[in-house]
Amino acid sequence: MEMSSRRKFLTACLGTLGIAGLGAALYPLFRYLAPSKGAGIKQKMTFQMSDVPEGGAKYFELNGTAAVLVKPKGGTVVAFSAVCTHLGCIVQWQKGQDQFLCPCHGGQFSAQGTVLGGPPPKPLEKLPLVVQGTTITIG
Ligand code: FES
CATH class of the missing domain: 2.102.10.10 (Rieske [2Fe-2S] iron-sulphur domain)
Known part of the structure; x- marks a missing residue:
């Protein structure tokens, strides 16, 4: 593998890992902020x-x-x-x-x-x- 294609491959791998890591970090925040099932139903x-x-x-x-x-x-x-x-x-x-x-x-x-x-x-x-x-x- 040539140096520039190796660099492109590594950059692509790191980019993929970065996106996956960002998703893993933001998912708990999303779950915390998203309304739970039944939210909005007003109890009397x-x-x-x-x-x-x-x-x-x-x-x-x-x-x-x-x-x-x-x-x-x-x-x-x-x-x-x-x-x-x-x-x-x-x-x-x-x-x-x-x-x-x-x-x-x-x-x-x-x-x-x-x-x-x-x-x-x-x-x-x-x-x-x-x-x-x-x-x-x-x-
Ligand atoms: S929580 Fe501080 S006075 Fe009520």
């Missing part, structure tokens, strides 16, 4: 008013994410994503104080989801909720 949850005591909270999972239904004292039911808007910990309902506390960095949210203190940059995400009689539908 139904509760009865009696499922949530006055001043209490009921945690559940909606579309694979932690969510919470609260009934503040003297108020009406509200549903939120229970994921803290700071770094994603699950906020805890503080019965008796009518507010949420994030155990990770002390973020505090009101019963309406607004930030009362700590590092969270924005309110808890409210979830759509419909009350018909004594039935609560979320999602």
Whole structure:
């Protein structure tokens, strides 16, 4: 094999290996970013008013994410994503104080989801909720 054809052969081999390597490196990134099967299907949850005591909270999972239904004292039911808007910990309902506390960095949210203190940059995400009689539908 002549020197220039050997060089062309080696260049072609390295190019092929480079493309294969790039594909192997990008595939996990693609799988991570691509929506999983079932994504986009919106789940709905139904509760009865009696499922949530006055001043209490009921945690559940909606579309694979932690969510919470609260009934503040003297108020009406509200549903939120229970994921803290700071770094994603699950906020805890503080019965008796009518507010949420994030155990990770002390973020505090009101019963309406607004930030009362700590590092969270924005309110808890409210979830759509419909009350018909004594039935609560979320999602
Ligand atoms: S994750 Fe909630 S305050 Fe940091």
